[in-house]
Amino acid sequence: MSRARVAWVLTVVSAMWRALPISALVSLKDWFASGTINPVHPAGLAIFLAAIAVSLLLKRSFCSWVCPVGTVSELLWKCGFSLFKRNVRPPRRMDIGLRGLKYLLLLFFLWSILWAMPPEGVSAFVYSDYNKIADVRLLDFFLHPSGLALAVIAVLLVLALPVRNPFCRFLCPYGALVGLISVLSPVKVTREKKTCVSCGVCTQVCPSYIPVMRQERVMSEECIGCWRCISHCRAEGEGTLAMKLTGRRVAVNGLLFALLVVGIFWAGSVLGKATGHWHTAISLGEYIRLIGR
Numbered sequence: 001m002s003r004a005r006v007a008w009v010l011t012v013v014s015a016m017w018r019a020l021p022i023s024a025l026v027s028l029k030d031w032f033a034s035g036t037i038n039p040v041h042p043a044g045l046a047i048f049l050a051a052i053a054v055s056l057l058l059k060r061s062f063c064s065w066v067c068p069v070g071t072v073s074e075l076l077w078k079c080g081f082s083l084f085k086r087n088v089r090p091p092r093r094m095d096i097g098l099r100g101l102k103y104l105l106l107l108f109f110l111w112s113i114l115w116a117m118p119p120e121g122v123s124a125f126v127y128s129d130y131n132k133i134a135d136v137r138l139l140d141f142f143l144h145p146s147g148l149a150l151a152v153i154a155v156l157l158v159l160a161l162p163v164r165n166p167f168c169r170f171l172c173p174y175g176a177l178v179g180l181i182s183v184l185s186p187v188k189v190t191r192e193k194k195t196c197v198s199c200g201v202c203t204q205v206c207p208s209y210i211p212v213m214r215q216e217r218v219m220s221e222e223c224i225g226c227w228r229c230i231s232h233c234r235a236e237g238e239g240t241l242a243m244k245l246t247g248r249r250v251a252v253n254g255l256l257f258a259l260l261v262v263g264i265f266w267a268g269s270v271l272g273k274a275t276g277h278w279h280t281a282i283s284l285g286e287y288i289r290l291i292g293r
């Protein structure tokens with residue numbers, strides 16, 4: 001790859017750099033290439049790997065149980081529902097097209113980081129001054145947003161009132177990644193046809209607009225493991241709609257599911273700290289020097 005092209009890739013990734021998950025993806029590649037975890041932002045990598053582990057085992061539950069953006073978004077569309085007595089769903093084709101945007105963004109990041117960026121470029125970027133204070137830049141972005149950033153955030157917040165989870169469903173490449181990984185999860189929402197009364201409530205309440213009532217096992221990568229369909233099921237008794245392991249016999253208890261999501265995430269940070277991969281090696285003096293430039 002030519003120097004110019006490497007520079008271009010780095011510039012593009014740099015422009016998108018404000019999100020530390022992207023930094024974690026670069027660190028992951030750096031880890032595979034060098035065999036060691038770099039000490040610049042090791043906590044970011046630990047959190048990233050914990051999110052991957054949660055998705056691998058427990059669907060895309062990171063989005064509904066951990067992610068703060070998902071939490072705010074859920075609050076907003078519920079407020080919107082209370083205000084307008086309904087949520088607005090884009091026409092089916094437009095909805096599919098919009099959902100595709102996050103996969104395009106993910107594809108771009110995966111291509112530019114895992115494919116186009118050479119190992120020496122990754123290392124140079126990880127140890128660049130820009131990356132060293134990526135966490136401070138991210139904080140600064142939220143504490144002192146530009147006019148454009150404020151406008152974009154305002155549009156997304158307003159849009160999240162009538163539309164269910166527009167950022168998560170249409171734009172978040174992180175959600176796209178954990179969604180694709182969640183397809184491998186052994187637990188899935190499973191419907192028992194014999195006891196289902198075909199009321200359609202599960203389909204109505206699903207924030208991802210998955211037609212739960214028409215499926216025996218929800219395989220969709222859009223399922224965020226929120227349990228709304230299960231908790232709203234109108235069938236008598238328990239078990240018509242459940243989160244079941246592969247084989248469809250064993251149902252996972254809701255409390256256990258929640259504890260596992262939080263526990264795996266917490267274990268990621270404990271493991272990171274125990275193995276010395278949590279705190280950054282950037283000294284306070286270096287932070288002050290780089291920020292003051």
Ligand code: SF4
Pocket residue numbers: 189205206207208209210212218222223224225226227228229230
């Ligand atoms: S309501 Fe059910 S099917 Fe829809 S996202 Fe939540 S858990 Fe998945």
Ligand code: SF4
Pocket residue numbers: 191195196197198199200201202203212213229232233234235240241
């Ligand atoms: S909410 Fe329960 S009873 Fe109603 S359609 Fe869905 S699975 Fe069947």
